[in-house]
Amino acid sequence: MSATPVTVTVTGAAGQIGYALLFRIAAGEMLGRDVPVRLRLLEIPQAVKAAEGTAMELDDGAFPLLAGVEVTDDVKSAFDGANIALLVGARPRGPGMERGDLLEANGGIFAPQGAAIEAGAADDIRVLVVGNPANTNALIAQKHAPSVPPERFTAMTRLDHNRAVSRLARHLGAPVSDVSRVTIWGNHSATQYPDVSQALVAGEPLLPRLDRAWIEDEFIPGVAKRGAAIIEARGASSAASAASAAIDHMRDWVSGTPSDDWTSVALPSDGSYGVPDGLVCSFPVTAAGGSWRIVEGLDIDAFSRAGSTRPSPSCARSARRSRRSAWSEPLLDRRAAPGTRGSGSLARQAVQTVAVGLGRLRGGLRRHGRAARGRARIGVLGLLDGVVVALLLRREVVERLLDVVSIAHADSLRHRRAPREGVAIHGAPCSALARRDEAGPMG
Ligand SMILES: NC(=O)c1ccc[n+]([C@@H]2O[C@H](COP(=O)([O-])OP(=O)(O)OC[C@H]3O[C@@H](n4cnc5c(N)ncnc54)[C@H](O)[C@@H]3O)[C@@H](O)[C@H]2O)c1
């Protein structure tokens, strides 16, 4: 057994995921069965007592690797000397919501936590953001810890990855351990693209064994919308499977991925695959020596070329949408906020949110009835989301955002007759944004 315990900070420790996560960490499933851990549990003051109850149960587990448990509501001390931070504490969504709708409630949590990591975490700090919208929250935390290497901030798409692997294995009647090289691209949101084009089953290409209609009509939406299906069935968002994915994510990060496989992790882009620098995006990654490395050089068109059956109109729509989600978001980003490098891709995400909010608002205002009113309401919330993100940023970004909003507004007035196709956000056809508006850009 190694001598010095690893300090693991878990936020939201009294919540559902926290409860499913902590005992597995204490049992050595995350860092190895020879690595002692010291747990720091961060909660809001109202939930500290519940977290203390969990700490009592951890004691009662008599875990040989557990070197201590501390409970606190003080953000600074929670991250002091932390080697690993699992940022789980955040509000979960309810039925009918998208994860991006949580930004208003949750975005503010991650700036002080990022700052506390900057101030006091250990040099080897590794951060996994689980709280939704995970990609955006990871970016917020990362921007507040400028001296920590950006790639140490990750957001969790491992749950989506595991869902994809499990679904493929069940469909093919194969053990999950036989399925490899699956990728989740993009955001932990309904806009993600679960990609099987490189996947293997028992070392052989998997694509020839799948029907393209199944991939497009069942697999892709089934994975991307699994979180909502669980909320619908369970009345609460996924917890044990999320905790399990967090364990998998950290274990692979620290101990490495198998030599013949990769996993999916959302991390600040290094420009790979045309994703703008700094945007927190899920990629195929391997881990070795405690660092992630993006798998380079994959042929991203393989899936399209391999399809042999003609998709029905709805398949085509869903495929277009999925591919657009994975690949055109960066394009939209680039066009939406040219020259915002340095002010960060958070600005671009804010711009996207505002643009989508505007799309929803316009859609709602143009129609009548309850659905339209709902759409307009969601539009207003989307606008607020964007503004909240922008306010977390510097002044010039806010100004740029206002710029974009006014240009979009002017365009929408100009193209009132064909607003879906006509509105341009710095050159990006707004039709693309409008079609994505159910899913939202945030993850
Ligand atoms: N990325 C993923 O794959 C994934 C999967 C499942 C759930 N989630 C997200 O994880 C989050 C937590 O889910 P849950 O089911 O555990 O929710 P929960 O409501 O059961 O628990 C959340 C806990 O966080 C605490 N909390 C709130 N603000 C905090 C703060 N500032 N500091 C510390 N703790 C704080 C709450 O008091 C609560 O105990 C949600 O945002 C959910 O949407 C993400």
Ligand SMILES: O=C(O)C[C@H](O)C(=O)O
């Ligand atoms: O869907 C949710 O809101 C929870 C989580 O992100 C999930 O994917 O299960």
